[in-house]
Amino acid sequence: MHALSGVSLAIEQGEFFGLLGPNGAGKTTLINVIAGLARADAGSVTVLGADVAVDYRRARRMLGVVPQELVFDPFFTVRETLRIQSGYFGIRGNDVWIDEVMHHLDLTAKADANMRSLSGGMKRRVLIAQALVHKPPVIVLDEPTAGVDVELRQGLWQFVRRLNRDGHTIVLTTHYLEEAEVHCSRIAMLKAGRLVALDSTRNLLASVSGSRITAHVMARDGSRHTFQIDGYAQLERELARLRQQGVEIADIELERPDLEQVFLRLTS
Amino acid sequence: MISFWTLFSKELLRFLKVSVQTVAAPVLTSLLYLVIFGQALEGRMQVFDGVRYTAFLVPGLVMMSVLQNSFANSSSSLIQSKITGNIVFILLAPISYAEFFLAYVAASVVRGLAVGAGVLVFTAAFVELRLEAPLWTLAFAFLGAALLGALGLLAGIVSEKIDQLAAFQNFVILPLTMLSGVFYSIHSLPGLWRGLSHANPFFYMIDGFRYGFFGASDVPPGVSLGIVVLSFLMVAGLCLGLLKSGYKLRS
Secondary structure, three states: OOOOOOOOOOOOOOOEEEEEOOOOOOHHHHHHHHHOOOOOOOOOOEEOOEEOOOOHHHHHHOEEEEOOOOOOOOOOEHHHHHHHHHHHOOOOOOHHHHHHHHHHOOOHHHOOOEHHHOOHHHHHHHHHHHHHOOOOOEEEEEOOOOOOOHHHHHHHHHHHHHHHHOOOEEEEEOOOHHHHHHHOOEEEEEEOOEEEEEEEHHHHHHHHHOOOEEEEEEEOOOOEEEEEEOOOHHHHHHHHHHHHOOOOEEEEEEEOOOHHHHHHHHHO | OHHHHHHHHHHHHHHHOOHHHHHHHHHHHHHHHHHHHHHHHOOOOOOOOOOOHHHHHHHHHHHHHHHHHHHHHHHHHHHHHHHHOOOHHHHOOOOOHHHHHHHHHHHHHHHHHHHHHHHHHHHHOOOOOOOOOHHHHHHHHHHHHHHHHHHHHHHHHHOOOHHHHHHHHHHHHHHHHHOOOOOOOHHHOOHHHHHHHHOOHHHHHHHHHHHHHHOOOOOOHHHHHHHHHHHHHHHHHHHHHHHHHOOOOOO
16 A cells, blocks of 8 residues: 555646645655655655755755644744754854744744744744745645634735745645635646646646536526536627526526536546 | 754753753752762761762762763653654754764753763762762763763654653663662672673763772773773664664654
8 A cells, every 4th residue: 555656747946836635645745755754665756856865955955845734842932943943954144034034924023932822823834934944946835724814824825926936936735725726827636646637727627617617597587597608708698598588687606617626526 | 064053952952941850850859869878878888998878879879860861851852852743843954864863962961961060069069079080980971971862862763652762761771770880889789680780781881980980990991981882882873773764753
């Protein structure tokens, strides 16, 4: 029994890449192999040309990983935590960057608070800050918004998008499909350790129903009319046709293909 | 190098932030041993000529606290990091397994020596001590702390739960230190027990350390030093091998 089997993919530099799949699909295992936390029985992973097993020091310097579990060292404050993490990566005197990261993650007010005293959302921010102390070209976010409130989620995505614009490659796993749909330009889907889809988000969405829009029209007499259109321009024509048939329109619902449909089709 | 220094200083900070528990408490425990055993046995036991029992007892107590605290430092730090999961921050960083080993062991040596020095300073107030060969004392304190720091790291790597580590501490480390001749000279033991004591590596550390104070020991200090160095190399080799393989640290 293998957690992953025959997974082969290349993530381009500068990409915002999504890794999706149901629980137990092997997303975290794949990330752990990339990060050197788990070892693959066979095969290899390279980060910007550095093999994660052979050239592990170079590979790890290029990676910033935000782990899924909310872990922290209760002995230290936020600033101490970030200084220590910088030191692990061979960086001294990193306070200017640490201050900047704390500012973007809204942590400045908590800089001297002990990790133990922080709320879950705050701890999550520190985890993200820890992954960024060494300005890694590749940032791996394993379920970064699990258990995070809406406000932080917005701020977090703004910051991650900025990092992506600045040239950082982002690899994201998430349960929230709409997050992947909004942010990721390309997506891989895993199921039971195997790669079941690897394509641009747009192509994956188009694959569900040829990117067609489904319209549900509710009439005043309670009847329901469902039809598919290729674009919004077609909508008026279809509605006119219904009116001609004597249908009095009470309500319209439009359903665009979303990743959930792709996901369900590929993983169920 | 910066990675090593950071991990080392993090380990120092970790025990210094709770120094009442990690330094002051073990110093107090040793002083209690001195008061109780000194009071009970003073005048009834003579180990070396011209050395009072309490004076004989002090170096043993100092070394016992060095050893126990060196072990406690690396083992508890590692098991806590494993259980809480924050070990991931070290595992994600470009820290080599040799740096990992050296940082944990060096911090354990500092804690062991800090507690040992504390015990020595306080007991010196009550007991008159000579220091015949201070270099031997330093060498045994340092190597003993390093050996137990490495042993603590080994126990921390292998253990998955606190109770496994506690079992190792209570059923291996504690009996070996208590039966190593801290409270008596093994010459006073019957044949079988004396023989068994020679199989206890802790005995050589205590005996060699004590030689530095009195210039007298059960075993020549050079032999003891050789055994301690050899034990350290064996444990260090095992630790490095496990760290390199990622045993129970990386899946």
